[in-house]
Amino acid sequence: MTKTKVSMSQALGKGYNRFFHAKNFYRAVKGSRGSKKSKTTALCYIHDILKYEWANLLVVRRYSYTNKQSTYTDFKWAANKLNVYDKFKFNESMPEITVKATGQKILFRGLDNEFKITSITVDVGILCWAWFEEAYQIENQAKFETVVESIRGAYDSPDFYKQITVTFNPWSENHWLKAAFFDEETRYKNVFADTTTFRDNEFLDEADRVRYFDLYSTNPRRARVVCDGNWGVVEGLVFDNYEVVDFDPIRKIKEIGLTVHGMDFGFTNDPTTLPSSIFDKEKNELWIYDELYEVGMLTQDIYDAIAERNLLKAEITADNQPITIADLQSKGVRRIHRARKGADSIKAGVSFMQGLKIYIHPSCEKTIEEFSSYSYKQDKKTGKWLNDPEDKNNHIIDAIRYSLETYSIQDKRNINDRLNAFKAILG
Missing domain, CATH: 3.40.50.300 (P-loop containing nucleotide triphosphate hydrolases)
Known part of the structure; x- marks a missing residue:
């Protein structure tokens, strides 16, 4: 040397x-x-x-x-x-x-x-x-x-x-x-x-x-890891019901059959994300097996990424950006549609996800990163954790929430039906 x-x-x-x-x-x-x-x-x-x-x-x-x-x-x-x-x-x-x-x-x-x-x-x-x-x-x-x-x-x-x-x-x-x-x-x-x-x-x-x-x-919580190299702290995390597990996605899809796909749009600072999961309704399990996480994507880039994943004919529930969705539909992504969102949709969707057992494939590194850092807001005076997730570290999580929207809404309706039935019994 x-x-x-x-x-x-x-x-x-x-x-x-x-x-x-x-x-x-x-x-x-x-x-x-x-x-x-x-x-x-x-x-x-x-x-x-x-x-x-x-x-x-x-x-x-x-x-x-x-x-x-x-x-x-x-x-x-x-x-x-x-x-x-x-x-x-x-x-x-x-x-x-x-x-x-x-x-x-x-x-x-x-x-x-x-x-x-x-x-x-x-x-x-x-x-x-x-x-x-x-x-x-x-x-x-x-x-x-x-x-x-x-x-x-x-x-x-x-x-x-x-x-x-x-x-x-x-x-x-x-x-x-x-x-x-x-x-x-x-x-x-x-x-x-x-x-x-x-x-x-x-x-x-x-x-x-x-x-x-x-x-x-x-984002001081994220800064402790990203900037200071400190360990991510478990306290205040929204999800503690996930596990990183190596599994065969093809076999799991054949076994369960139901796949769900969501998309969150970004560009300069925020990424465009597209996570794909297998949803087992009977066991309340979600198996996340693929992710897209990339900034600076134009509509054609997004289309190419969807085509590369053989999802042109798949149902994709996306963030509410009508122009982008219309452009993708015109290119051939026929079944992409906007999420319904609405009042308390974030809390309802998060609550539904918290009721699942979530398995993340180790290749989905950005998904693992988000689940390891998505946290609740904290009261600045008392230090107590509030029942309100921060709108940070959640671009993939938002897309997963969109992908499960149909099932979380149905779950909410079932809960309301049971509550109404119980009230009727009480008179």
Whole structure:
């Protein structure tokens, strides 16, 4: 690396010196948005794999297809940043990265099937490092530990070490990552754990900084996670009846049969969302299996996203934007229609959802994020939680509420009918 004449301290910037030098078996960093934890991890591994000729790295995300546009791209960026791009062979199709001089590998895998990872072998050296990126998406500790067990063996070198790196945004204090890496009483042995924020990223532009600082006044609860890298607090959350579960959507649709789809429109700051769920009316269960969450979408973009999901003929209950709905209908989304809304529709819809058991597929990361942060309003004087959800962190939740509107209205009618019948009995 000295031949490249690139200073690692300058490349890394501030906030990550201890992370770079840590040789603990576990190295965990929870961070805010924009805290450069992913880019920094890629820089460190590009440096280290050239320094240690015995090392090979396994990069893991919850789903394999997400690696190509995230971690793999980060490594290409890091190699350019350190002026060593020509020392690597980049295989786009795998994806896979090879050190040309030695044959060392950077391998990319997903936890789609964690048991397939355990049999991975390398031709040169030893598979001694693993990086779990966006580890919050890993729904249980067992999946994680299955892969960790594949980082085994020894190598005859005085500087040899094995290491597991974990990076993530900390959306809920109930997540297993907190107990595994940050709680003194329960965490693994030999852990380096740290928290970083956007303040550690001197490479952010001013517009990004302003956006983060604005969040402290517009949404302080969310700012604690997004800006400060703190654990999302369970207190005051609207939903405690959800669970992140890996399930087969196709099999579940065949089993239950009823799918519901909702849409919330946005553009510049707010996203356009389209969550899809399977609704089991008999068991009062909702299985959320797909999501769209994107800003800056024009009507044609929305149409393309609907077509890509094979939902052109599906019933979609959408936010009340007549022009957008009419445009989509004219393009061929025939069964999209506006939500009825009305007085107390938010409370009624939320109440209906609270009566369900909700399962969220781990691929729906924005849905998980919203359910982990959608909270009630809080009285500023007394600190008491009010029975009124905040209109924040709810773009997917609103769309789900629209998709269930027919059933929640029917449920309300049934309740009223029972109340009226009971009053008649009382005379």
